Amino acid sequence: MRIAMVSEHASPLAALGGVDAGGQNVYVARLTEELARRGHDVTVYTRRDSTDLPDRVPLPGGAVVEHVPAGPPEAVPKDELFPYMPGFGAHLARAWNHERSDIVHAHFWMSGMASRIGAHAHGIPVVQTFHALGTVKRRHQGRRDTSPFERIGIERQIGLGCERVLATCTDEVHELAEMGVPPRQVSVVPCGVDVEHFHPGADPGAAPARKHRYRLLACGRLVRRKGYDQAIRALARIPDAELLVAGGPAPGLLETDPEAQRLRRLARRTGVSDRVRMLGAVAPADMPALMRGADLVLCTPVYEPFGIVPLEAMACAVPVVATDVGGHRDTVADGDTGRLVPPGDSGAIAAAACDLLAEEGTRRRYGTAGRARVLARFTWQRVADGTEQVYRRVAVRHELPREVA
Missing domain, CATH: 3.40.50.2000 (Glycogen Phosphorylase B;)
Incomplete structure (x- = not known):
């Protein structure tokens, strides 16, 4: 054809x-x-x-x-x-x-x-x-x-x-x-999602080595509707955790990016600037390892026509906290591969994240179920x-x- x-x-x-x-x-x-x-x-x-x-x-x-x-x-x-x-x-x-x-x-x-x-x-x-x-x-x-x-x-x-x-x-x-x-x-x-590129690693059942802090990851285009501000506000209610934000211009250009500047000001106002790291653009080849190093992936847009990031996280066997909007409703199985929370509600994001961070067994179970769901429906x-x-x-x-x- x-x-x-x-x-x-x-x-x-x-x-x-x-x-x-x-x-x-x-x-x-x-x-x-x-x-x-x-x-x-x-x-x-x-x-x-x-x-x-x-x-x-x-x-x-x-x-x-x-x-x-x-x-x-x-x-x-x-x-x-x-x-x-x-x-x-x-x-x-x-x-x-x-x-x-x-x-x-x-x-x-x-x-x-x-x-x-x-x-x-x-x-x-x-x-x-x-x-x-x-x-x-x-x-x-x-x-x-x-x-x-x-x-x-x-x-x-x-x-x-x-x-x-x-x-x-x-x-x-x-x-x-x-x-x-x-x-x-x-x-x-x-x-x-490319399930050969995004995968859990050599041993999907092995628990990651405990880090100094829990690691939360948010990634995608650095635009306002992606809701990174809600993730930053939620971080103020999540003790012993850091937030990595991946996306946008090259790291050297973040200082002049309007959205990066807005998010950094918010992090300072909410008292979490020492726990927020803005990575800028990350090479596609490096994204799977970055996701596998996270305890949770946060997908918090105000609206999302589909959203590929939850699939990438699930393919890496990492649980997701996502807003209950658009394509997230089809991809994230609430209570099975992650949690769906109301958009614009940083308190709900924080509560879901805290629950999952406190339950390593649940995170591992969600991760395994997420990988299986992707293989069955989203290759x-x-x-x-x-x-x-x-x-x-x-x-x-x-x-x-x-x-x-």
């Missing part, structure tokens, strides 16, 4: 940790890799954001990344890319006129907009993954939401007009229904299985009639 992945701002080649580089990049990269491994012809179309980039970049396994000229060839915040989507779509139309894809999988709403423009003339079916919804972002960010005004209306049009919406969690199905997109139009296929192979099923159902309905001799 010839598959076109359209991901206008989230390139599979991007370095993770920036404001606009996170879970979507990982999703596109790993799904592309797995589909190519299965023999599919996969091209990822993403925006050219540098003059140094070649037109096409081969990926390991046989897929290709194609850089689309749309807007200036420089870094542009994703919320400012909207005016360039018609040009992006026109490029896709020309590319698919030369070599028609069997299916288009659009990632994020602006990719959906461009994909509809590109696919329309060729009758190519479009599958849409939003990764995040404008209604949710506006609800939580209010006036701080920098999305274009047109976003929510266009998302509704895409949801109703595409062949299939591929949601990453059940919470998204409910949000789409509130927008007017019926559940019968939606299939749920979650994000995944990239499982994600590709579900995605392939959607592609095939959609493609069958759009097969071109064969010429009769």
